Amino acid sequence: MNFEDSPEEARYRTTVRHWIADNAPDMSGLGAEQRRNWHPGHKEIARRWQATKADAGYACISWPKDRGGAGGTAIEEAIFNQEEVRAGVQFTYFMTGLHMLLPALLEHNQDALALNRVPPAVRGDEIWCQLFSEPASGSDSAGIRCTAVRDGDDWVISGQKVWNSGAHVADYGMLLARTDPGLPKHKGLTVFWLDMKTPGLEVRPIRVMSGESELNEVFLEEVRIPDSQRVGEVNDGWKVVISTLMNERAALGSGTGLSWRDMIALAGQTPSWEGSVMEDPAFREWLADYYVNVEAIRLLSFRTLTSLSKGEAPGPASSAGKLLWSNKTQEMTDQALDIQDHFGLLDGADLAVLDGAFQHRFLWSPGLRLGGGTDEIMKNIIAERILGLPGDIRVDKNVPFREIPHGR
Amino acid sequence: MNFDYSDEQKALKDQARRFLSDVSPLAVARKVLEAPSPGFDATLWTRIGEQGWCGAAIPEAYGGFEFGHVELCALAEELGRALAPVPFASSVYQFSEALLHAGSEAQKLNLLPGIASGERIGTLAFSEGPGVLSAGRISTRYSNGALTGTKLPVTDGGIAHHGIVLALGDAGPDLFLVDFSGNGVTRQAVSTIDPTRGAASITFQNTPAEPLGSAGKGSGSGLEQLRRIHDRTAILLAFEQVGGADRVLEMARDYALERYAFGRQIGSYQAIKHKLADIFVKNEVARANAYYGAWALASNAPELPVAAAAARVAASEAYWFACRENIQTHGGIGFTWEADCHLFYRRARHLGLVIGAQRDWKRRLADRLVRRVAQENAQRSEA
Numbered sequence: 001m002n003f004e005d006s007p008e009e010a011r012y013r014t015t016v017r018h019w020i021a022d023n024a025p026d027m028s029g030l031g032a033e034q035r036r037n038w039h040p041g042h043k044e045i046a047r048r049w050q051a052t053k054a055d056a057g058y059a060c061i062s063w064p065k066d067r068g069g070a071g072g073t074a075i076e077e078a079i080f081n082q083e084e085v086r087a088g089v090q091f092t093y094f095m096t097g098l099h100m101l102l103p104a105l106l107e108h109n110q111d112a113l114a115l116n117r118v119p120p121a122v123r124g125d126e127i128w129c130q131l132f133s134e135p136a137s138g139s140d141s142a143g144i145r146c147t148a149v150r151d152g153d154d155w156v157i158s159g160q161k162v163w164n165s166g167a168h169v170a171d172y173g174m175l176l177a178r179t180d181p182g183l184p185k186h187k188g189l190t191v192f193w194l195d196m197k198t199p200g201l202e203v204r205p206i207r208v209m210s211g212e213s214e215l216n217e218v219f220l221e222e223v224r225i226p227d228s229q230r231v232g233e234v235n236d237g238w239k240v241v242i243s244t245l246m247n248e249r250a251a252l253g254s255g256t257g258l259s260w261r262d263m264i265a266l267a268g269q270t271p272s273w274e275g276s277v278m279e280d281p282a283f284r285e286w287l288a289d290y291y292v293n294v295e296a297i298r299l300l301s302f303r304t305l306t307s308l309s310k311g312e313a314p315g316p317a318s319s320a321g322k323l324l325w326s327n328k329t330q331e332m333t334d335q336a337l338d339i340q341d342h343f344g345l346l347d348g349a350d351l352a353v354l355d356g357a358f359q360h361r362f363l364w365s366p367g368l369r370l371g372g373g374t375d376e377i378m379k380n381i382i383a384e385r386i387l388g389l390p391g392d393i394r395v396d397k398n399v400p401f402r403e404i405p406h407g408r
Numbered sequence: 409m410n411f412d413y414s415d416e417q418k419a420l421k422d423q424a425r426r427f428l429s430d431v432s433p434l435a436v437a438r439k440v441l442e443a444p445s446p447g448f449d450a451t452l453w454t455r456i457g458e459q460g461w462c463g464a465a466i467p468e469a470y471g472g473f474e475f476g477h478v479e480l481c482a483l484a485e486e487l488g489r490a491l492a493p494v495p496f497a498s499s500v501y502q503f504s505e506a507l508l509h510a511g512s513e514a515q516k517l518n519l520l521p522g523i524a525s526g527e528r529i530g531t532l533a534f535s536e537g538p539g540v541l542s543a544g545r546i547s548t549r550y551s552n553g554a555l556t557g558t559k560l561p562v563t564d565g566g567i568a569h570h571g572i573v574l575a576l577g578d579a580g581p582d583l584f585l586v587d588f589s590g591n592g593v594t595r596q597a598v599s600t601i602d603p604t605r606g607a608a609s610i611t612f613q614n615t616p617a618e619p620l621g622s623a624g625k626g627s628g629s630g631l632e633q634l635r636r637i638h639d640r641t642a643i644l645l646a647f648e649q650v651g652g653a654d655r656v657l658e659m660a661r662d663y664a665l666e667r668y669a670f671g672r673q674i675g676s677y678q679a680i681k682h683k684l685a686d687i688f689v690k691n692e693v694a695r696a697n698a699y700y701g702a703w704a705l706a707s708n709a710p711e712l713p714v715a716a717a718a719a720r721v722a723a724s725e726a727y728w729f730a731c732r733e734n735i736q737t738h739g740g741i742g743f744t745w746e747a748d749c750h751l752f753y754r755r756a757r758h759l760g761l762v763i764g765a766q767r768d769w770k771r772r773l774a775d776r777l778v779r780r781v782a783q784e785n786a787q788r789s790e791a
Contacts, residue, residue, distance in 0.1 A: 001410060001411070001412070001413065001414075001478050001481075001699055001702045001703045001706065002409060002410045002703060003409065003411075003700060003703050004409065005409055006409065009409060075409075260777065261781055261784075264777060264778060264781050265781075268778075278778060281771070284770065284771055284774035284775075285767065285770045285771070285774070287773075287774045287777065288717075288718075288721055288769075288770035288771075288773040288774050288777075289721070289725075289770065291718060291773065291777060292693060292697055292718045292721050292722040292725075292773075293693055293722075295696070295697060295700070295718055296692065296693035296696040296697055296722065299411070299696035299697065299699065299700050300411075300692065300696050302409060302411040303411040303412070303696075305409050305411070306409060306410055306411040306412055309409060317692065320688065320689045320692045323689055324689060324693070376678070376682070378685075379678075379681065379682040379685035379686070380678070380681060380682075380685075382684075382685040382688050382689070383675075383681035383682070383684055383685045383688075384681070386688060387657075387661050387681075387684055387685070387688065388661070388665075389661065389664060389665065389673075389675040389676065389680075389681050389684065390665075390672075390673055390675060390676040391676070392676060392677075392678065393672065393676065
């Protein structure tokens with residue numbers, strides 16, 4: 001039991017902390033709203049930061065050098081990520097591509113066509129998006145109906161994708177399509193990668209309840225791509241999907257954003273019946289409960305680091321971190337609004353506390369419990385993969401996909 | 409960085425689990441529950457003493473075996489799992505930690521060897537009535553080397569040889585060492601929700617006592633001293649709670665696999681699966697905070713007060729939640745005297761109350777967090 005870095009890890013942390021301090025982008029010129037994800041000014045800063053990191057060997061630290069990485073260790077990458085978070089310069093634009101999609105792509109395709117995509121992605125010049133979910137395939141993530149039909153050396157893809165984060169700015173996408181509806185659900189799927197400017201592909205932003213439009217629908221109408229852009233074997237796409245999804249859950253569980261310290265600061269400056277909210281016993285009790293849960297998220301990330309340092313893969317227990325993080329974020333923002341009383345309604349950067357960060361996060365937090373695996377799916381994973389409880393009865397098991405009942 | 413026990417600690421833990429499954433099956437706890445007894449199993453206590461566990465964190469100079477505090481945490485986890493009906497928590501997590509932390513050299517040399525071997529039992533006596541402990545509510549008094557007053561309840565008070573008693577001295581609240589088997593001590597067993605862990609009412613009538621600590625006289629900081637001792641106890645108890653909560657989750661899981669309803673295992677229904685996943689998540693939160701506490705305890709880190717309160721809050725919540733939902737998962741059979749569910753339900757509440765309830769610990773945690781942020785801000789403005 002040791003929560004301190006080894007001497008070697010401590011040296012690495014000191015080095016990267018200094019390097020980040022010396023090289024981190026200056027965000028002081030950005031207003032509150034420009035500092036939010038997907039704002040063009042914010043995105044441009046993220047791109048420049050990614051290129052700076054790539055030049056110095058701090059992008060994709062744990063990837064092998066022959067795949068465009070820095071040839072470092074997973075623990076070094078994790079330490080660098082922690083230091084980025086600490087310095088407030090961690091950006092999400094490239095995570096889908098660099099943490100989920102490209103590692104899976106390179107596992108299967110090492111031809112020039114695929115390898116050429118790596119350096120610009122590592123530098124942040126090209127953004128990747130995931131094209132998996134569909135209107136009829138959310139938690140039932142293998143229930144894909146978008147079809148890919150072989151035509152000579154090409155595939156012709158038609159269908160609709162949804163919840164594609166960043167598709168409106170992405171240069172490339174990784175797509176899951178059904179290549180044999182005569183096989184059972186998980187069997188007839190194949191993964192492809194494609195240029196988002198391929199003719200027949202149209203991106204339409206979705207306005208979510210917080211008012212933002214970083215999620216999209218993607219419509220594909222007879223989109224033609226060569227067989228060389230297939231990832232893995234035909235009808236064996238589920239294998240590719242599994243590795244990308246596991247990476248996503250591990251990444252999401254690490255926890256970012258507003259903390260218990262922000263809540264203490266807010267409570268200290270907000271008046272209550274007598275004195276500040278900080279003196280309200282009900283708030284103190286809430287704070288204690290909240291702290292032990294979010295502290296556990298921080299501590300459980302050390303377990304991930306421990307596994308990485310032993311060369312082991314993080315297990316399904318990271319589902320617990322994701323559940324905690326999304327639920328506690330929602331509770332925390334709700335509490336932040338509540339202790340401000342009537343004033344908690346205000347969300348404008350000009351009047352609201354902390355430029356409206358709590359209100360913004362409050363309206364965004366329902367999505368945290370849905371994206372990257374819903375609460376319910378996380379609990380199923382814990383129950384089935386950790387506790388060993390049986391799967392639910394599946395009426396679609398061993399049935400050809402085209403015969404599975406479906407709604408509209 | 410290592411979020412885990414070391415290989416040696418794991419080996420100790422495995423050995424402890426095998427030993428306890430042999431000498432402390434649930435039948436032993438049930439026997440203490442059902443038969444008129446002093447609230448512990450004397451044979452089991454002797455066996456545990458022979459293992460040297462009581463001296464796990466006591467230095468060799470005081471007759472201990474000096475395994476270390478993380479090793480003691482590993483043993484606590486297994487004792488909690490086994491629901492061992494022994495005064496280990498009172499004697500080791502409370503009395504021994506109190507002496508190690510606040511005792512004088514002479515007191516340590518005199519008392520710790522007996523505690524380390526398990527031949528002598530110690531406990532702390534602080535409560536006097538319902539409600540949160542405070543200076544204004546202590547009526548036991550110390551003057552001229554003698555104690556007078558009544559403490560209620562005192563866990564393991566009926567069987568302990570030594571006690572550390574919170575009383576009002578000349579300078580205010582202080583802690584005093586008392587020989588419980590000596591003159592002027594009247595002990596009366598009291599009934600509690602967990603009879604596998606006995607408790608007593610203890611009346612002192614001009615009972616010889618000496619202040620705990622090297623000064624030889626009280627300083628009036630007994631409440632603060634008790635809190636610092638209980639920070640250490642809280643971390644060790646958290647491991648008992650985590651061990652118990654994990655076992656209860658396994659009970660619920662096993663029953664959910666074995667019990668059929670509507671033609672299928674009840675564990676295949678999401679209502680049950682999600683309930684058990686909720687227990688798992690709370691247990692993870694408890695374990696994470698307990699591990700951090702173990703590190704803080706073993707390294708005497710400045711984070712200890714926050715880590716201890718967090719471990720106590722998380723572990724008390726997890727164990728209680730696991731126990732009540734375990735009964736719910738079992739259905740009617742879980743509500744019977746015969747089923748073992750209530751043994752854990754009782755123990756979970758016992759552990760959650762024995763060194764102060766959640767509301768008090770949550771209050772302490774919030775106070776300490778606010779203090780930490782103030783310190784961080786002060787450091788930042790200095791820099």
